[in-house]
Amino acid sequence: MAxxxxxxxxxxxxxYDTISALAALSVGGDKRFRQLFLKDLPINPEAKALDLCCGAGQATQELVKHFTNVTGLDASPIAIQRAKQNVPQANYVEAFAEKMPFSDRSFDLVITNTAMHEMESEQLQQIIQEVHRILTPEGQFIIVDFHRPTNPLFWLPISTFLWLFETETAWQLLKTDLPQLLSKSGLKIESCQLYAGGSLQVLRSRKS
Ligand SMILES: C[S@@+](CC[C@H](N)C(=O)[O-])C[C@H]1O[C@@H](n2cnc3c(N)ncnc32)[C@H](O)[C@@H]1O
Structure with a gap:
């Protein structure tokens, strides 16, 4: 329901940007929110980076500041069109995340910012397998997305947000053990940092 x-x-x-900026206040503001995936990330500017489900390029914008070879992928032609306008420094591909038109081992880093909550559980598993396939050995996958709050005070704000803007898949994600799904596909969990009373996770994993 939405x-x-x-x-x-x-x-x-x-x-979208206004709502996102308001929600980002819970982690210290929009700028901090957009850079969460970069925290503790060793930067090799030559690394090939993919913004998976890039939308209008909100996270791509941060990636191009640090990496010279950045690709954004999204299934929506409108999103791709907006991303091209907003962040022309990146390359873009219109495709589904569960069947990406990239060869095996072609990216050193894949990030996905607040998009996995839109996936059905089978789709999510396919996407994780695809990410594993396109990552180079030792390549990193970073997911930023909702998480079941650990602080009970955050249930009301996140429930309101999900009720207003999201569908059933976002509620499902709160019940999903993402680290287990990643591990099942051969990705080694490096860290899981929680923000906003536990309602947002930054999950870092690596192809082992
Ligand atoms: C909530 S937006 C997130 C956009 C952006 N990453 C951000 O940080 O704001 C989710 C995006 O995922 C895209 N998307 C949803 N399902 C997809 C799929 N199966 N394959 C590729 N993109 C998908 C949507 O088109 C949308 O642009």
Whole structure:
């Protein structure tokens, strides 16, 4: 279930960005939120980086500051069009994350920012297997997404947010053991950092 606000957030980028910025206050603001995946990340500017489900390029914008070879992938032609306008320094591919048109071992880093909560559980497993396939040996996969709050005070804000803007898949993600799914696909968990009372996770894994 979702409300009309979800449609608006996809239709109007300014609305999506405003909602995202408001939600980001819970982790110290939009700038900090967008850079969470970069924390403790050893940067090799030559590394090939993929922003999986890049949307309008919000995280791609951060990637291009540190990496020279950045690709954004999204299934939505509108998202790709916006990303190209917002972050022209990256390359873009319109495709589904569960069947990516990349050869094996072609990326050193894959990040996905607040998108995995849109996937059905089978789709999520396919995507993780695909990420494993396209990662180079030792390549890293970083997921930033919702997490079941550890602080009970955060249940109300996250429930309200999910009710207004998300669908059933986001609720499912709160019950999903993502580290276990990643491990099952051969990715080794390096760390899981929680923010906003546990309602947001930054999960780092590596192809072993
Ligand atoms: C909530 S937005 C996140 C956008 C961006 N990563 C950000 O940080 O704001 C989720 C994005 O995932 C894309 N998406 C959803 N399902 C997808 C799939 N199966 N394959 C590729 N992209 C998908 C949507 O088109 C949308 O742009």
């Amino acid at each position: 409300t009309i606000l979800r449609d608006w957030s996809y239709r109007y980028q300014w609305f």
